[in-house]
Amino acid sequence: MVGKLIKYELMRIARIAAVPAVAVLGLAVIFRISLIGFTDFDALRAVLLAFYILAIVATLVVCGWVGIVRFYRTLFTGEGYMTLSLPVTCDQLIIAKLISSLIAVVCGIVVCIFSGIILFLGQSISVSMIVNEFLRFFGEFIPALTEHYSAMIVVEYVLLAITGIPQSMLIFYLVMSIAQLANKNRVLIAVALYFGGAFVLSTLSTMTDPLVYHMFKFSPHLYMWLLIALSAVVDIACYLAVRHIIKNKVNLLT
Numbered sequence: 001m002v003g004k005l006i007k008y009e010l011m012r013i014a015r016i017a018a019v020p021a022v023a024v025l026g027l028a029v030i031f032r033i034s035l036i037g038f039t040d041f042d043a044l045r046a047v048l049l050a051f052y053i054l055a056i057v058a059t060l061v062v063c064g065w066v067g068i069v070r071f072y073r074t075l076f077t078g079e080g081y082m083t084l085s086l087p088v089t090c091d092q093l094i095i096a097k098l099i100s101s102l103i104a105v106v107c108g109i110v111v112c113i114f115s116g117i118i119l120f121l122g123q124s125i126s127v128s129m130i131v132n133e134f135l136r137f138f139g140e141f142i143p144a145l146t147e148h149y150s151a152m153i154v155v156e157y158v159l160l161a162i163t164g165i166p167q168s169m170l171i172f173y174l175v176m177s178i179a180q181l182a183n184k185n186r187v188l189i190a191v192a193l194y195f196g197g198a199f200v201l202s203t204l205s206t207m208t209d210p211l212v213y214h215m216f217k218f219s220p221h222l223y224m225w226l227l228i229a230l231s232a233v234v235d236i237a238c239y240l241a242v243r244h245i246i247k248n249k250v251n252l253l254t
Helices: 002-034 043-076 090-120 127-149 152-179 186-218 220-248
Strands: none
Touching: 002 043, 002 090, 043 090, 043 152, 090 152, 090 220, 152 186, 152 220
């Protein structure tokens, strides 16, 4: 059932995210054509470059934002009546929406990378050269990293990515879920909670910077595992809080 939910969510996200994605690919093609016989960077090319950069930003923002908006609309607005009446569990709903949102973000990144490759087609700097340089960099970077810190550091970075990447989306889910408990001005409350929480976390991070620095100098592995544990705790706490609110506190009557 989760697979069907993910498929449905991706179809709905694609209807909106496809617009900036097609735009960034189209602008990449047009900009590449404008570079044929390139001698001077004139006003037309400058405008095309500006629109291309804006399209990249729009693609990345929309791919992330649509997933967040879909979570709110399908659970905390009138659509919630239909969503919550489906023969699925609360866990399946949250997991499906989280996975589909992350897939959409990854697809947006891939589209932007592909548009960049289009710009290099036919240039003196070839795509194969870029790929070879990319592989060479990692071929030198990873052995140097493992030689200095041991192979465990690679595993630690992978685990940190696994626990850290879903975290931003889950935090958005939690903020919207808490705001849903209010009777009025839920969107404003969600925005205030998000920026207020970001300010508090930024302040705490600044205050703990010296401790973090000494911890890293003492043991990079200890530092990494504490980050992994902290990310996992935040993920689990956000998930359980969102799950509790959806199961017990959703109020669609106000």
